[in-house]
Amino acid sequence: MNPEALSRQIALIEALLFVSKEPVEPGRIMEFLGLDDIEEFEKVLAVMEKDQLLDRPERGLMLKRSGGGLQLVTKPDLHDELKQFFTIKQATKLTIASLETLSIIAYRQPATLTEISLMRGVNSTGPVKNLLQKKLIKITGRKQVPGLPALYATTPEFLVYFGLNNLSELPSLEELTELFEEKEQPSLFK
Amino acid sequence: METEFSGYQVQTEYFEGPLDLLLHLIRKNKMNIIEVRLSQITNEYLAYLEGKRGLNPSRESEFLMTAATLIYIKSRSLLPKPENMDDDSPEKQLIHTLIEYEKIQKISRMLREMEYTELLLWRRLEMNESFANREYELKEVSAFQLAEIFFDIVKKKEYEQFLEIPSKNYSIATKQEELLALLAHSGYLDFSEYISKLDSIEELVVSFFTLLEMVKRHLLIAVQEQLFGTISLYRNEPGKLEN
Numbered sequence: 001m002n003p004e005a006l007s008r009q010i011a012l013i014e015a016l017l018f019v020s021k022e023p024v025e026p027g028r029i030m031e032f033l034g035l036d037d038i039e040e041f042e043k044v045l046a047v048m049e050k051d052q053l054l055d056r057p058e059r060g061l062m063l064k065r066s067g068g069g070l071q072l073v074t075k076p077d078l079h080d081e082l083k084q085f086f087t088i089k090q091a092t093k094l095t096i097a098s099l100e101t102l103s104i105i106a107y108r109q110p111a112t113l114t115e116i117s118l119m120r121g122v123n124s125t126g127p128v129k130n131l132l133q134k135k136l137i138k139i140t141g142r143k144q145v146p147g148l149p150a151l152y153a154t155t156p157e158f159l160v161y162f163g164l165n166n167l168s169e170l171p172s173l174e175e176l177t178e179l180f181e182e183k184e185q186p187s188l189f190k
Numbered sequence: 191m192e193t194e195f196s197g198y199q200v201q202t203e204y205f206e207g208p209l210d211l212l213l214h215l216i217r218k219n220k221m222n223i224i225e226v227r228l229s230q231i232t233n234e235y236l237a238y239l240e241g242k243r244g245l246n247p248s249r250e251s252e253f254l255m256t257a258a259t260l261i262y263i264k265s266r267s268l269l270p271k272p273e274n275m276d277d278d279s280p281e282k283q284l285i286h287t288l289i290e291y292e293k294i295q296k297i298s299r300m301l302r303e304m305e306y307t308e309l310l311l312w313r314r315l316e317m318n319e320s321f322a323n324r325e326y327e328l329k330e331v332s333a334f335q336l337a338e339i340f341f342d343i344v345k346k347k348e349y350e351q352f353l354e355i356p357s358k359n360y361s362i363a364t365k366q367e368e369l370l371a372l373l374a375h376s377g378y379l380d381f382s383e384y385i386s387k388l389d390s391i392e393e394l395v396v397s398f399f400t401l402l403e404m405v406k407r408h409l410l411i412a413v414q415e416q417l418f419g420t421i422s423l424y425r426n427e428p429g430k431l432e433n
Contacts (some may be wrong), residue, residue, distance in 0.1 A: 066308075071313060071314075075311075076307070076310035077310075079309075079310040079312070093302075094305060096206055102301060103294045106297070120206075121252060123252070162301060162308060164304075
């Protein structure tokens with residue numbers, strides 16, 4: 001690709017990502033740019049990321065792949081100052097109850113409220129409502145058992161919220177155990 | 191989330207539910223979760239329950255229920271029964287639940303870390319902000335807010351000088367037609383602007399009740415785009431509320 005065409009494509013990608021509120025699927029951008037080779041597209045993205053965004057300390061944005069798409073986001077080290085500018089006291093984090101509920105739904109989906117409550121050992125109506133309201137989970141159907149309880153599953157917003165492209169990016173339970181064991185081991189010998 | 195440091199636990203000692211407390215006791219006593227004898231930590235569990243220290247107060251009944259299970263398990267262990275640990279013994283069941291719950295805690299911890307990294311990145315439509323705003327789009331909330339603005343305006347009207355004009359009869363039915371006609375014309379209605387234009391308290395009250403009634407019957411949607419912002423009223427078209 002000649003340098004002019006490349007610059008043009010990078011400019012277009014940046015512009016359309018700037019305007020979009022949600023992650024944009026790479027396929028849509030490729031179609032728009034008339035590219036059909038994913039590798040070629042990746043090369044364009046790599047140039048854009050390296051030469052113009054990530055490696056340039058004077059740029060405040062970076063390219064982020066989550067929720068199955070591309071998005072322009074601010075660089076993490078700007079967070080504190082941005083918070084001051086927009087006078088946001090604290091980022092609203094999920095409660096432990098919500099996180100536990102979300103863990104069960106993410107790994108066992110679809111799950112019913114009864115299953116969630118049993119696994120957590122406490123009634124989980126509150127966190128389920130809260131997560132529905134935040135659109136991190138949705139009702140996908142009804143379980144064919146007496147009472148026809150609602151079945152809950154995660155949403156695309158869940159993926160974006162946790163910076164995932166798809167559910168398979170969540171580590172398996174085995175990997176998770178290793179992940180935490182490595183961290184916990186040294187403390188045992190203290 | 192607590193770790194096995196007992197010094198660290200002091201400040202974070204808060205238990206979401208009975209399973210959380212049990213896992214904490216198992217770790218504290220350096221027991222292996224698979225070989226744990228629940229009867230041994232029953233007393234400690236009961237001591238926590240008595241002191242109510244760090245227990246989620248809205249979960250009292252669930253803490254008590256687990257206490258009952260623990261006492262039952264302990265009483266069983268006192269009886270000379272060779273096949274004490276058969277597959278569906280309450281002890282086996284509880285341990286199984288605990289093992290599963292430990293995984294949930296691990297996943298939660300991982301999600302928390304992921305959440306933390308993601309919260310450092312700001313997006314076009316800031317996720318946190320949209321979370322906060324979304325609550326004000328709820329109909330129940332806007333009804334209160336409608337009321338608040340209504341009383342504000344009534345108060346303002348009280349200080350105004352009125353020319354006494356012969357009272358006209360307002361009814362909800364005619365008011366509704368009038369509002370629908372207005373909406374058909376301009377697409378939406380600014381609530382405060384509309385209501386402050388009305389001349390008499392009587393008309394104000396009738397208009398307000400008509401609006402509430404229409405919101406309740408899903409003929410209208412009340413949307414407030416930001417906190418303390420004006421409330422806009424739209425005709426309710428299917429699908430509009432989704433976004």
